[in-house]
Amino acid sequence: RATNPRWIEGQMRHGFRGAAEIAETVDNLFAFAAMTQAVTSRQFDLVYDATCGDERVRDFLLQANAEAARAIAARFAEAERRGFWVSRRNSSARVLAEMMADRADEPLAAAQAKLSPKSPPKRVTLRSPAKKDARA
Numbered sequence: 001r002a003t004n005p006r007w008i009e010g011q012m013r014h015g016f017r018g019a020a021e022i023a024e025t026v027d028n029l030f031a032f033a034a035m036t037q038a039v040t041s042r043q044f045d046l047v048y049d050a051t052c053g054d055e056r057v058r059d060f061l062l063q064a065n066a067e068a069a070r071a072i073a074a075r076f077a078e079a080e081r082r083g084f085w086v087s088r089r090n091s092s093a094r095v096l097a098e099m100m101a102d103r104a105d106e107p108l109a110a111a112q113a114k115l116s117p118k119s120p121p122k123r124v125t126l127r128s129p130a131k132k133d134a135r136a
Contacts, residue, residue: 003050019065044085073099
């Protein structure tokens with residue numbers, strides 16, 4: 001549904017709440033990718049193209065709910081950083097940086113710095129606590 005133009009049009013008619021619904025859908029895609037590793041890069045590409053990649057939808061998100069627009073951009077940037085998504089678009093990093101920049105107090109360079117590649121998170125191995133001696 002996230003890439004269906006009719007669904008997106010319906011969300012756009014709902015203004016602020018519709019933008020929040022689109023953000024929630026992107027968030028759910030990201031969470032599913034992180035938990036199951038069953039989401040392909042192509043699926044991220046399709047959702048990106050339908051949301052951030054479409055200038056009309058991107059403008060709607062920024063106008064109706066700038067916080068949702070920044071959340072969407074941050075999720076795509078994090079998906080790229082973690083290797084869930086390799087964008088087919090040369091312009092995606094610039095578009096995401098522009099969306100994440102708060103026009104009032106954050107310059108574009110600061111938003112682009114957030115997108116710079118970082119080392120992947122370290123894996124932590126959890127160990128079960130040692131069993132206590134039953135006689136004690």
